[in-house]
Amino acid sequence: MRDIYVSEIVEAVQGLCIEANCDIGDDVLKALGAAMEVEESEQGREAIRQIIENNMIARDDLIPACQDTGLAVVFVELGQEVHIAGGSLCDAINEGVRRGYVGGYLRKSVVRDPLRRENTGDNTPAFIHISVVPGDRLTITVAPKGAGSENMSAIAMLPPSAGEDGVKEFVIETVRRAGPNPCPPVIVGVGIGGTFEGAAILAKRALLRPLGERNSDSFYAGMEDELLRRINDLGIGPQGFGGRVTALAVHIEVMPCHIASLPVAVNLNCHASRHKTITL
Amino acid sequence: MKMEVGPVKLTTPLEDSDVAKLRAGDQVRIYGCIYTARDAAHARLVRLIKECRPLPFSLDGQVIYYAGPAPARPGMVVGPCGPTTSYRMDAYAPTLIEHGLKGMIGKGSRGEAVKDAIRRHKAVYLAAVGGAAALLSRRVHACELVAYEDLGPEAIYRLQVEDFPAVVVNDIYGGDLYEAGLQRYKRGAV
Incomplete structure (x- = not known):
């Protein structure tokens, strides 16, 4: 067994929260640059221009690119030969989120109860997904998620007879209904298969894939290309002002499912696609 | 289509004559x-x-700017302050418009009741770029708490802005940039 001390985890998560919010990845900047090349709408081009300038300011000044610094969604790959020393893994992650959000001047956007709505004041709790994997390493990804795009996400339990076309229609309809609300150009995370909750987590995981990388299965890579083209044909455009670029990418992830089910989840992400990973 | 003449300068508070000259799709820069x-x-x-x-x-x-800024770092006037999604304020906006509100800045579509109030009472709905919070915070030169400090990021602040960029979405003539943009750029049967 390899010991990893909770103090290391706290420090790592604290740093990831700040870095993820202030430093939008180069893959996104590159995709925005490419969007600028093809966008025809004047208002759409102005929106992309402001977004690119914004992301450079955020990176240079170490301030959040978006004021909605999100819920702290945390994906953990815990090597089965790792021993967490000195405390609990989840407590350490939450302490890292607390320090990152309070000390890093990030917005606190969590209410303790969905109906009584009192702010927890430190952006905890984190929303933690843990997988146990072989090995003696601990990989942590912090993916802050804003509400604007999260609120426009959707899930459907389709009958298997709906097939490929049914899945495509649902994905496109979800983006169409969202319109300008999720801050397009969006990244479309699609989870197909699994269970009700499994499809949703899969869709969220799909958002972590670097832009420009396609599904390794050519069948699904082709579906990603088709969906991206059809979504951009909707004409919603940057910020919904009308235009050619509604989405920067469509990422599909799949898993086995029940003989009677065809779950599909669509998790929309705004252009401020934020996630940072560390391996301890 | 109008000739491209650059952004319209808008100085608050707004008069009926200010909103009357705005059309969906116009770029504006807000001062005040x-x-x-x-x-x-x-x-x-x-x-x-x-x-x-x-x-x-x-x-x-x-x-009114639909925004809940992130905390300001020491030495900054205001933290990152981009627009939040506007439909959540649709239940309240018509009442405020009836009581004198002339402009709203946010992002995303409005309901019919809001668009109707905009037409009847001569107001305007503007969109700022969602997620451009760091850039927009640089256009804010003073920030003062007005009310509801207990609401934290949801408190009411008075922001002194200069050259604050936005685009007209809903004008008093029934124009709607989101609908017009969609009609103009959608392709075939998707």
Whole structure:
């Protein structure tokens, strides 16, 4: 067994929260640059221009690119030969989120109860997904998620007879209904298969894939290309002002499912696609 | 289509004549004071109006910015302050417009009741670029708490802005940039 001390985890998560919010990845900047090349709408081009300038300011000044610094969604790959020393893994992650959000001047956007709505004041709790994997390493990804795009996400339990076309229609309809609300150009995370909750987590995981990388299965890579083209044909455009670029990418992830089910989840992400990973 | 003449300069508070010259799709740059308010602050303002009690600021000719800034770092006037999604304020906006509000800045579509109030009472709905919070915070030169400090990021702040970029979405003539943009750029049967 390899010991990893909770103090290391706290420090790592604290740093990831700040870095993820202030430093939008180069893959996104590159995709925005490419969007600028093809966008025809004047208002759409102005929106992309402001977004690119914004992301450079955020990176240079170490301030959040978006004021909605999100819920702290945390994906953990815990090597089965790792021993967490000195405390609990989840407590350490939450302490890292607390320090990152309070000390890093990030917005606190969590209410303790969905109906009584009192702010927890430190952006905890984190929303933690843990997988146990072989090995003696601990990989942590912090993916802050804003509400604007999260609120426009959707899930459907389709009958298997709906097939490929049914899945495509649902994905496109979800983006169409969202319109300008999720801050397009969006990244479309699609989870197909699994269970009700499994499809949703899969869709969220799909958002972590670097832009420009396609599904390794050519069948699904082709579906990603088709969906991206059809979504951009909707004409919603940057910020919904009308235009050619509604989405920067469509990422599909799949898993086995029940003989009677065809779950599909669509998790929309705004252009401020934020996630940072560390391996301890 | 109008000739491209650059952004329209808008100085708050707004008069009927200011909003009358705006058309959906126009780029504007805002100068003067704007007030931040989100869901919780709107609920309180509308309750005060219904109870015929005084508001923490006069709505007359004013512009409300749907925004909840992140905390400011030491030495900064305001933290990152981009727009939040506007439909959540649709239940309250018509009441505020009836009581003098002239402008709203946010992002995303509005309901029919809001668009109707914009037409009837001569107001305007503007969109700022969602997620451009760091850039927009640089256009804010002063920030002062007006009311509801207990709401944290949802409190009402008076922001002094210069060259604050936005685009007209809903004008007094029924124009709607989101609908017009979609019609113009959608391709075939998708």
